[in-house]
Amino acid sequence: MQFSSTSSYIVADELALAVNAAVTLEKPLLIKGEPGTGKTKLAEELAASLGVPLLRWQIKSTTKAQQGLYEYDAVSRLRDSQLGSDKVHDISNYIKPGKLWQAFTAAERPVLLIDEIDKADIEFPNDLLHELDQMEFHVYETGEQISAKQRPIVIITSNNEKELPDAFLRRCFFHYINFPDADTLSAIVRVHFPDIQKELLQTALEVFFDVRKLPNLKKKPSTSELIDWLKLLLVESISPQQLKESDGLMPMFGALLKNEQDVQLVEKLAFMSRRRGS
Amino acid sequence: MLIAFFFCLRKHGLKTSITELMDLLAALERQVVFADVEAFYHLARLTLVKDESQFDRFDRAFAEYFEGVEQVDLADAIPEDWLRRSLQRQLSDEDKAKLQSLGGLDELLKAFKERLQEQQERHAGGNKWIGTGGSSPFGAYGYHPEGIRIGQDGSNARRAVKVWDKREFRDLDSDSELNNRSMQLALRKLRKFARTGSAEELDLDATIRATSQKAGLLDLKWQAERHNAVKVLMLFDVGGSMDDYIYECQQLFGAARNEFKHLEFYYFHNCVYEHVWQANERRFSEKLPTRELINKYGRDYKLIFVGDATMGPYEIAYPGGSVEHWNEEAGAIWMQRLLNHFSQAAWLNPQPQEHWQWHHSIDMVHELMAGRMYPMTLDGISQAITTLQRTTSAK
Numbered sequence: 226m227q228f229s230s231t232s233s234y235i236v237a238d239e240l241a242l243a244v245n246a247a248v249t250l251e252k253p254l255l256i257k258g259e260p261g262t263g264k265t266k267l268a269e270e271l272a273a274s275l276g277v278p279l280l281r282w283q284i285k286s287t288t289k290a291q292q293g294l295y296e297y298d299a300v301s302r303l304r305d306s307q308l309g310s311d312k313v314h315d316i317s318n319y320i321k322p323g324k325l326w327q328a329f330t331a332a333e334r335p336v337l338l339i340d341e342i343d344k345a346d347i348e349f350p351n352d353l354l355h356e357l358d359q360m361e362f363h364v365y366e367t368g369e370q371i372s373a374k375q376r377p378i379v380i381i382t383s384n385n386e387k388e389l390p391d392a393f394l395r396r397c398f399f400h401y402i403n404f405p406d407a408d409t410l411s412a413i414v415r416v417h418f419p420d421i422q423k424e425l426l427q428t429a430l431e432v433f434f435d436v437r438k439l440p441n442l443k444k445k446p447s448t449s450e451l452i453d454w455l456k457l458l459l460v461e462s463i464s465p466q467q468l469k470e471s472d473g474l475m476p477m478f479g480a481l482l483k484n485e486q487d488v489q490l491v492e493k494l495a496f497m498s499r500r501r502g503s
Numbered sequence: 504m505l506i507a508f509f510f511c512l513r514k515h516g517l518k519t520s521i522t523e524l525m526d527l528l529a530a531l532e533r534q535v536v537f538a539d540v541e542a543f544y545h546l547a548r549l550t551l552v553k554d555e556s557q558f559d560r561f562d563r564a565f566a567e568y569f570e571g572v573e574q575v576d577l578a579d580a581i582p583e584d585w586l587r588r589s590l591q592r593q594l595s596d597e598d599k600a601k602l603q604s605l606g607g608l609d610e611l612l613k614a615f616k617e618r619l620q621e622q623q624e625r626h627a628g629g630n631k632w633i634g635t636g637g638s639s640p641f642g643a644y645g646y647h648p649e650g651i652r653i654g655q656d657g658s659n660a661r662r663a664v665k666v667w668d669k670r671e672f673r674d675l676d677s678d679s680e681l682n683n684r685s686m687q688l689a690l691r692k693l694r695k696f697a698r699t700g701s702a703e704e705l706d707l708d709a710t711i712r713a714t715s716q717k718a719g720l721l722d723l724k725w726q727a728e729r730h731n732a733v734k735v736l737m738l739f740d741v742g743g744s745m746d747d748y749i750y751e752c753q754q755l756f757g758a759a760r761n762e763f764k765h766l767e768f769y770y771f772h773n774c775v776y777e778h779v780w781q782a783n784e785r786r787f788s789e790k791l792p793t794r795e796l797i798n799k800y801g802r803d804y805k806l807i808f809v810g811d812a813t814m815g816p817y818e819i820a821y822p823g824g825s826v827e828h829w830n831e832e833a834g835a836i837w838m839q840r841l842l843n844h845f846s847q848a849a850w851l852n853p854q855p856q857e858h859w860q861w862h863h864s865i866d867m868v869h870e871l872m873a874g875r876m877y878p879m880t881l882d883g884i885s886q887a888i889t890t891l892q893r894t895t896s897a898k
Contacts, residue, residue, distance in 0.1 A: 238542075238545075239545045242535070242536065242542055242545050242546060242549070243545070243549050245535060246530050246535040246536075246546055246549055246550070249530070249533050250529055250533060250535070252526065255553070257555060297716070299715035299716040300711070300715050302715070303715040303718065303719065306718065391518075391553075394553035394554070395522055395523060395553070397553065398526075398549045398550055399549060399552065399553040399554070401555040401558065
């Protein structure tokens with residue numbers, strides 16, 4: 226199988242190579258990159274293009290590795306025992322399979338997305354070493370051994386909030402999504418807005434890259450912000466001329482700049498360049 | 504295979520392991536990429552490097568190792584069984600039959616190598632590259648040009664070299680100076696020592712769970728106290744020679760602000776004396792006596808000095824040495840007092856480390872800090888944090 230750009234997702238050659246290598250060698254693929262460069266979208270598109278189900282495990286700061294394997298609902302068992310339910314005699318009634326379990330036992334090879342792994346506790350990745358390496362684990366309550374029928378395609382994303390342990394990294398392939406260049410970006414935009422005017426797109430991209438180039442921005446706008454902004458521009462039917470001639474802040478700047486200080490900075494710079502121009 | 508390349512990477516300070524090399528070899532064997540240096544570059548990086556701050560090193564190592572490789576006869580360099588397998592995969596049965604009539608795969612491979620040689624020479628001679636279609640016997644068999652891609656490899660390699668020569672990840676290298684993003688990355692490591700300690704606190708959730716599991720028999724569970732309230736006291740050197748580093752200090756300050764809930768900061772000039780202050784414009788009216796600073800903040804605060812420590816030696820060693828006012832006691836004495844109180848301390852110096860030896864005052868401060876002075880680079884900050892961590896666990 227070869228993963229490549231689809232009608233709704235543009236993938237750079239290196240990324241396609243990374244995905245194909247990870248799929249072929251059955252290794253987890255760790256994806257890092259600026260927020261909004263399509264890390265999560267990659268897993269969705271990969272699953273769609275392979276026509277297999279996507280299992281998404283969204284990691285939060287409170288997520289434990291065990292929750293990905295299974296959870297033993299002891300409290301409802303206690304309740305059932307007090308109510309005298311018959312279910313209580315079979316412990317497996319209270320074992321809830323987690324995402325990894327589901328992925329291991331799925332009928333066809335699924336895509337398992339472990340999203341934002343850096344949000345969890347620093348020990349979290351270490352707790353998954355064996356499970357991701359051998360693709361099997363033991364259920365202590367029932368004595369069952371769950372091992373993968375076929376190794377799922379594992380995509381892991383990280384926003385770099387915490388460092389991941391070396392031992393974990395060694396078991397993954399690693400790809401860093403670079404911010405796309407102007408050509409790739411316009412290809413991406415055209416996928417989302419096939420009917421967009423060429424002129425508007427070009428002007429918008431110029432403005433966008435100008436903003437990204439500004440030093441000291443707290444949050445650089447990324448692809449997803451660009452898409453949102455263009456959507457607004459289209460909805461408000463703003464012409465390329467309006468965009469070019471806008472004094473100070475660009476129209477609908479709220480979609481691009483998410484930080485008060487950034488807005489002020491852009492405003493100030495626009496003011497200065499206007500003074501210089503006049 | 505690729506052993507020399509592996510050692511070249513290690514020489515450049517990449518902590519690549521043998522398992523990762525095996526992964527790369529496995530990927531090559533499975534033909535994830537085939538005879539395309541640029542794709543090989545990406546594959547090698549994918550499998551061997553797991554941190555974007557190491558990408559630049561990888562680029563340099565790759566450039567060093569592959570300098571000249573592009574001139575190597577690729578047909579010889581590629582193991583024959585790889586070629587053979589790839590060709591066979593792409594030939595249909597019909598093709599294979601035809602092939603047999605022409606002397607078999609060995610003959611074809613030989614001819615292929617000759618052709619490759621010829622074309623490379625011609626290319627090197629400066630003629631326009633001749634397409635592999637048309638006159639090529641391979642094209643006549645109608646198999647996908649994928650196999651003949653090797654023929655293009657010479658040109659591919661030349662283009663690919665640029666990919667690593669661009670060194671677009673230079674900004675992220677640990678040795679390079681800090682930028683906003685990398686600063687954040689470095690400070691994030693400070694979170695590590697936020698969760699330590701022994702299990703002394705009752706874990707209510709776990710107790711309930713364990714008790715339920717034992718069908719009502721009380722089972723107490725304990726957990727470690729959460730120490731994620733790291734307390735940091737930062738003292739910034741301002742003015743004079745520090746003006747060159749305003750940008751770096753701002754970045755560090757901003758990053759620290761985001762990272763720590765308990766962050767206190769004060770300014771000093773060149774060396775710490777009896778006063779520090781919090782607002783530069785009111786530095787002479789609203790000062791805090793250093794003694795009070797010591798009394799106000801407990802020993803659990805981690806003290807980070809930020810300064811270039813570049814001054815006259817007398818500013819540290821003698822009473823009255825300060826350039827701004829008459830100080831009754833020498834800076835060194837005040838430094839010592841601070842360090843006696845805040846046992847967890849480090850000094851970050853924005854001066855490039857190579858220049859340190861030229862300033863006697865840096866030596867003196869270095870000594871005062873008992874060697875805990877680090878350059879203000881990603882690596883330096885990481886080291887400083889490791890030091891702060893070590894003193895924590897020693898307690």
